[in-house]
Amino acid sequence: MRLDGKKGLIVGIANEHSIAYGCAQATHALGAELAITYLNEKAKPHVAPLAEGMGIELVLPLNVAEPGALETVFETLAARWGKLDFLIHSIAFAPKDDLQGRLTDSSSPGFAEAMDISCHSFIRMAKLAEPLMTDGGTLFAMSYLGAQRVVEHYNLMGPVKAALESAGRYLAAELAPKNIRVHILSPGPIRTRAASGLAEFDTLIEETQDRTPGHRLATIEDVGLATALLATDAARIMTGETLFIDGGYHLMG
Numbered sequence: 461m462r463l464d465g466k467k468g469l470i471v472g473i474a475n476e477h478s479i480a481y482g483c484a485q486a487t488h489a490l491g492a493e494l495a496i497t498y499l500n501e502k503a504k505p506h507v508a509p510l511a512e513g514m515g516i517e518l519v520l521p522l523n524v525a526e527p528g529a530l531e532t533v534f535e536t537l538a539a540r541w542g543k544l545d546f547l548i549h550s551i552a553f554a555p556k557d558d559l560q561g562r563l564t565d566s567s568s569p570g571f572a573e574a575m576d577i578s579c580h581s582f583i584r585m586a587k588l589a590e591p592l593m594t595d596g597g598t599l600f601a602m603s604y605l606g607a608q609r610v611v612e613h614y615n616l617m618g619p620v621k622a623a624l625e626s627a628g629r630y631l632a633a634e635l636a637p638k639n640i641r642v643h644i645l646s647p648g649p650i651r652t653r654a655a656s657g658l659a660e661f662d663t664l665i666e667e668t669q670d671r672t673p674g675h676r677l678a679t680i681e682d683v684g685l686a687t688a689l690l691a692t693d694a695a696r697i698m699t700g701e702t703l704f705i706d707g708g709y710h711l712m713g
């Protein structure tokens with residue numbers, strides 16, 4: 461249940477509250493060597509000290525909406541490592557007006573942008589990771605219960621995350637012959653910068669805590685531990701799952 465000698469790319473650290481940071485800490489603690497990305501120059505000063513704290517040397521710029529940016533990251537990984545063992549996609553975006561309005565009113569460009577950054581970028585990453593995962597590997601992306609049920613104020617991210625969960629299943633089937641496993645993780649609500657873009661997020665947190673069987677909300681450490689476990693060989697026969705990391709909230713009627 462270790463990750464010694466394994467190499468992982470983590471996309472989605474904005475700051476120390478990011479779910480991706482919890483995943484970086486947990487996989488690093490199990491012995492993995494990591495590369496991480498930051499969105500742009502404005503984000504870099506928030507990410508660089510976290511990388512330094514974990515002794516990570518490969519800290520690369522990546523805006524998945526910029527043509528060629530993802531390819532550059534994977535070219536760097538190929539040159540430096542020549543292989544990749546796991547990849548964590550922990551990014552999402554939707555224009556504010558589209559995110560905070562009804563799905564019924566969402567714009568075509570807003571929906572397309574949300575889908576491209578939050579879902580299709582995972583598919584592009586899978587394609588670029590495939591030739592580097594010569595010993596097999598694991599791909600992860602983050603979803604939320606709003607993909608499967610109507611959660612107030614989740615709006616257009618619901619269908620976008622539903623597409624991501626479905627993409628995870630198709631990728632899992634297509635890449636299984638290469639021993640590449642794919643999981644979609646579905647954490648409960650956590651206070652992060654992305655989450656602060658949702659209307660009434662504090663109310664969602666309170667209601668979720670009330671209705672969670674053990675009344676404890678998931679933390680980024682919890683998500684990191686579950687991800688790290690699934691990246692180890694202990695989970696080698698598991699693929700294509702959408703796993704709730706939410707203290708059982710999704711069980712409740």
Ligand SMILES: NC(=O)c1ccc[n+]([C@@H]2O[C@H](COP(=O)([O-])OP(=O)(O)OC[C@H]3O[C@@H](n4cnc5c(N)ncnc54)[C@H](O)[C@@H]3O)[C@@H](O)[C@H]2O)c1
Pocket residue numbers: 471472473474475477478479480498499503522523524525549550551552553577602603604646647648649650651652653654655
């Ligand atoms: N916070 C929650 O309650 C919660 C619950 C379930 C799932 N999630 C999902 O977890 C993932 C991580 O979000 P978070 O809550 O840690 O928030 P966060 O704000 O810390 O992370 C979101 C990341 O997305 C990145 N990003 C946005 N657009 C990008 C682009 N064009 N190119 C590259 N990176 C881009 C941001 O730079 C940021 O690092 C998201 O997919 C989110 O939907 C969050």
